[in-house]
Amino acid sequence: MFPTPIEKRSRGAQITYQALVPLALIMWLLPLIAVAMFSIRPLADFTNGNYWGLPSSFEFFTNYGKVFLESDMPRYMLNSVLITVPTVIGAVALSCMTGFALGIYRFRGNLLIFFMFIAGNFVPFQILMVPVRDLTVSAGLYDTKLGLVLFHIAFQTGFCTLFMRNFIRALPFELIEAARVEGIAEWRIFWYIVLPLMKPAIAALSVLIFTFIWNDYFWAIVLTQGPDAQPVTAGITSFNSQFVAQYHLMSAGSIVAALPPVAMFFMMQRHFIAGLTLGAVK
Amino acid sequence: MATAHDDMSWVRRNRMTLTPLLFLAPGVLFFLAYVIIPILQSFNISLYDWDGLGQATYVGLDNYRELATDRAFEISLWNNVKWLVLYLLAIPAGLLIALFLNQTIVGIRLYKSLFFFPFVISQVVVGLVFSWFYLPREGLLNAVLGVVGMDPINVLGDPTLATYGIIAAGLWPQTAYCMILYLTGLNAVDPEQIEAGRLDGAKGWRMLWHVILPQLKPATFIAFVVTIIGALRSFDLISIMTNGGPFGSTRVLSFYMFEKALSEYGFRMGYGSAIAVVLFLIMLVFIGYFLWSMYQDEKAARH
Numbered sequence: 206m207f208p209t210p211i212e213k214r215s216r217g218a219q220i221t222y223q224a225l226v227p228l229a230l231i232m233w234l235l236p237l238i239a240v241a242m243f244s245i246r247p248l249a250d251f252t253n254g255n256y257w258g259l260p261s262s263f264e265f266f267t268n269y270g271k272v273f274l275e276s277d278m279p280r281y282m283l284n285s286v287l288i289t290v291p292t293v294i295g296a297v298a299l300s301c302m303t304g305f306a307l308g309i310y311r312f313r314g315n316l317l318i319f320f321m322f323i324a325g326n327f328v329p330f331q332i333l334m335v336p337v338r339d340l341t342v343s344a345g346l347y348d349t350k351l352g353l354v355l356f357h358i359a360f361q362t363g364f365c366t367l368f369m370r371n372f373i374r375a376l377p378f379e380l381i382e383a384a385r386v387e388g389i390a391e392w393r394i395f396w397y398i399v400l401p402l403m404k405p406a407i408a409a410l411s412v413l414i415f416t417f418i419w420n421d422y423f424w425a426i427v428l429t430q431g432p433d434a435q436p437v438t439a440g441i442t443s444f445n446s447q448f449v450a451q452y453h454l455m456s457a458g459s460i461v462a463a464l465p466p467v468a469m470f471f472m473m474q475r476h477f478i479a480g481l482t483l484g485a486v487k
Numbered sequence: 488m489a490t491a492h493d494d495m496s497w498v499r500r501n502r503m504t505l506t507p508l509l510f511l512a513p514g515v516l517f518f519l520a521y522v523i524i525p526i527l528q529s530f531n532i533s534l535y536d537w538d539g540l541g542q543a544t545y546v547g548l549d550n551y552r553e554l555a556t557d558r559a560f561e562i563s564l565w566n567n568v569k570w571l572v573l574y575l576l577a578i579p580a581g582l583l584i585a586l587f588l589n590q591t592i593v594g595i596r597l598y599k600s601l602f603f604f605p606f607v608i609s610q611v612v613v614g615l616v617f618s619w620f621y622l623p624r625e626g627l628l629n630a631v632l633g634v635v636g637m638d639p640i641n642v643l644g645d646p647t648l649a650t651y652g653i654i655a656a657g658l659w660p661q662t663a664y665c666m667i668l669y670l671t672g673l674n675a676v677d678p679e680q681i682e683a684g685r686l687d688g689a690k691g692w693r694m695l696w697h698v699i700l701p702q703l704k705p706a707t708f709i710a711f712v713v714t715i716i717g718a719l720r721s722f723d724l725i726s727i728m729t730n731g732g733p734f735g736s737t738r739v740l741s742f743y744m745f746e747k748a749l750s751e752y753g754f755r756m757g758y759g760s761a762i763a764v765v766l767f768l769i770m771l772v773f774i775g776y777f778l779w780s781m782y783q784d785e786k787a788a789r790h
Contacts (some may be wrong), residue, residue: 226587236606252621312507323778331766460612463608
């Protein structure tokens with residue numbers, strides 16, 4: 206292990222290290238801690254200039270209650286769910302198929318199609334913006350959740366295909382050859398042999414795509430407009446203009462908006478990190 | 488009857504071509520319609536003067552000629568360079584934190600997750616968090632500076648500082664991402680090689696440079712890819728923290744393009760597309776390099 210394990214160092218070094226880690230963590234998360242502290246303060250603290258002293262009263266329930274009851278926040282959150290979940294399902298389903306085709310079969314153009322997916326996944330969004338917006342408007346899907354979902358599925362298929370194809374490549378190919386010798390149809394090989402083995406990849410991709418799509422802001426402002434379809438990342442700006450300079454409510458709102466991917470991450474941590482670091486180890 | 492049988496056997500004979508074709512079709516069609524074709528369309532639109540609704544007029548390379556004399560475009564381009572160079576700091580910073588945390592004390596798993604935390608939050612919230620952090624009166628930054636006895640600064644209100652303030656906010660999640668890549672990489676470092684290095688008397692920096700870093704090469708490659716792409720894609724933070732201001736000093740190409748094509752500054756789709764094409768071509772250099780290295784890997788894997 207590198208660096209040298211702390212257990213092998215002196216007692217003093219061990220104690221210093223154990224004190225240093227939480228201290229470093231507090232420094233690292235300082236901006237976030239500041240926001241969390243803002244979100245439980247009463248308005249009076251801000252008007253009195255008491256930003257960093259003890260809160261004059263503890264207003265967790267009032268502030269967060271206001272976010273849920275007196276704003277469009279619940280609607281934006283619901284929109285986010287209704288955009289994110291179908292995208293995850295669509296992109297994962299499509300890429301299971303493309304990944305299978307590119308990972309198992311040898312044919313001309315295989316690598317070319319694979320590289321098209323990878324390259325497309327890296328392009329700047331702005332090169333797609335005008336045509337995609339146009340396409341969405343002319344399909345009558347501007348300012349709808351479906352319009353956003355369709356684009357997200359298509360774009361995420363690039364990254365998901367890269368992921369799935371490499372995962373399938375690492376599966377034991379003998380299994381598939383043995384099935385073919387048995388005369389099993391190709392689609393059955395996909396459904397009964399490959400798909401069950403892809404469960405870890407599906408889990409990892411699902412949490413990753415969930416986070417990516419939940420956090421998307423650019424396409425939300427390009428393809429949607431109001432509380433009917435906008436996800437929470439875009440909605441938070443209208444929320445903030447509703448509560449201008451009321452930092453306690455704006456902070457509480459941001460924390461609520463940020464929470465679902467955070468919860469997802471902590472619940473599915475192993476899968477999340479496995480997905481994110483695919484290829485970091487050979 | 489006979490033809491049905493023939494059909495069956497035709498399908499059967501060609502199943503190794505048909506199966507991948509059918510499995511690929513939905514994904515590829517979707518991707519073509521929403522990604523590949525729009526790229527080509529953007530190239531085309533950049534040759535027109537178009538407000539997005541009415542008739543488009545062909546103007547040849549006029550949009551590009553205008554870019555050459557556009558001061559705002561020049562500032563955006565320079566800011567992109569700043570982003571690109573400074574964003575790369577996330578890689579050594581991530582490595583540093585990974586080395587710091589690569590221990591086995593009680594609760595280290597939780598510490599690692601909490602260090603990674605900023606990456607999971609949306610850039611919109613990161614932007615808000617940092618703009619409040621930088622607030623001249625209420626912000627924590629100036630509260631801390633005040634304790635150390637320094638004068639308060641208005642990071643986002645100062646045209647010379649604002650871009651750096653936003654980049655710092657961007658480095659926060661990006662460093663966390665690089666950290667997790669390196670933590671995974673460090674986990675897989677071969678202990679025997681470390682032992683051999685120790686026997687040769689390698690310690691500290693020498694060990695890191697000669698033994699550890701070569702083994703972390705795949706992690707470093709991915710860290711470069713995601714950091715470069717992330718730097719050139721920066722949009723959310725700028726939009727949230729300064730909206731391009733003060734005086735347009737924090738615009739980057741991606742943001743300037745959006746402003747020209749879609750925001751209140753007017754619907755100049757052609758001019759916006761020309762900006763997007765420039766950004767795309769810059770990115771293409773990197774994408775080309777990434778694909779080339781992946782292709783080398785693929786070739787090596789086949790032999």
